[in-house]
Amino acid sequence: MINKKIIVVGAGPAGMMAAITAAQHSNHVILIEKNATIGKKLSITGGGRCNITNNSSPEEIMKNIITNHKFLYKSLHSFTSKQVMELLETNGCPIKIEEKEKVFPLSEKSADVIKVFEKLLAEHRVKVYFECQLKDIFVEDDRIVGIETNHHNKLECDALILATGGVSYPITGSTGEGHNICEKLGHKIIPLKPSLISMTIEEKWLTEMTGIALRDIVIKTKINKKSLNFYGDLLFTHYGISGPAVFELSSYLNKVDLPKEGHEIFVDLLPQIAQDKLKELFLSADISNKQVSTLLIECFPKRFVADLLNEFNLSNTIKFNQLNKKDRNRLMETIKNFKITVLGLRNIQHAIVTSGGISVKEVNPSTMESKIIKDLYFAGELLDVDALTGGYNLQIAFSTGYIAGSNSVGEDE
Incomplete structure (x- = not known):
């Protein structure tokens, strides 16, 4: 000794x-x-x-x-x-x-x-x-x-x-x-x-879905002109977004000054389905007479689907063959590139590290x-x-x- x-x-x-x-x-x-x-x-x-x-x-x-x-x-x-x-x-x-x-x-x-x-x-x-x-x-x-x-x-x-x-x-x-x-x-x-921390967002309708989680999504964004992807779950809270994918994003976003108008991120809600395959599905005769909400609920929480359709001014009972081209394309684009505007990271006292x-x-x-x-x-x-x-x-x-x-x-x- x-x-x-x-x-x-x-x-x-x-x-x-x-x-x-x-x-x-x-x-x-x-x-x-x-x-x-x-x-x-x-x-x-x-x-x-x-x-x-x-x-x-x-x-x-x-x-x-x-x-x-x-x-x-x-x-x-x-x-x-x-x-x-x-x-x-x-x-x-x-x-x-x-x-x-x-x-x-x-x-x-x-x-x-x-x-x-x-x-x-x-x-x-x-x-x-x-x-x-x-x-x-x-x-x-x-x-x-x-x-x-x-x-x-x-x-x-x-x-x-x-x-x-x-x-x-x-x-x-x-x-x-x-x-x-x-x-x-x-x-x-x-x-x-703060690092590994949740974020505040601009979209108020999303903060009203506290506790709703989107599983196995991909967050896509650019930081200092570099394209980055973050995989995992995303959770809506009363102030914004949280969850593993969000935490990982924060480890990079804390390195830059966010603009006053916020920083845009895009969420691929169904990363396992390519955009062209999603388009084929939406145009398929097999689902033409099916309600949009019925299909989406197979992939996402019921509350999220209802609020999403409401945000698009679409009826919860609308069928695929009733969608006009603009709404159909908008819905497909949203599923693959769901935009969220990050206003900032929460206070450092809430950070994991x-x-x-x-x-x-x-x-x-x-x-x-x-x-x-x-x-x-x-x-x-x-x-x-x-x-x-x-x-x-x-x-x-x-x-x-x-x-x-x-x-x-x-x-x-």
């Missing part, structure tokens, strides 16, 4: 992994947490089901990282998703793999994942200080020497790992103090923006150590890294936590 005192700030996924890893090499690891329990944000991940990681190679995971994926190469290869799964299973939390290689605890309870970390923290004798909030960091000769908390004037340490998270879901304790303190110490903070953070140009990607202050390390959402949905952001947290923890005690894996 190395006689080196390590302090980790933040008992989220990144901080817990950092503390457990550091404690494998040092008997003096302290984990401070502002909440009364560990893993508070982890407890609400995936609606409590906890999409813990993704059963993919580091290379595949990197393809799903939106910001600074190359920076994470060493981290993701040092502690892989396979190792996360093994860690859980060998410590009493069996897992299962669902569509798109998403990994969940078999019980679908985030509490079971948290129990694993509680067990490991205890086994490695990590001292956990609850309801303990970081107030300041002490630096001498460009080297970390300690911290101030609401309970301690000074806690001395040989190395400090910051894993204080972003600013999304502040109720979980992520309120941005890590960014504020690091900025005072000279670190550049890339502006914080925070985009932006400590500039990775000032962090050593092989160790997670600050290039400005010796023995200061970073992990997780505090950094300017973010990914799509699917367990990728949690894997980033575990991987960066692992590499920060191992290097904080001088162990370079």
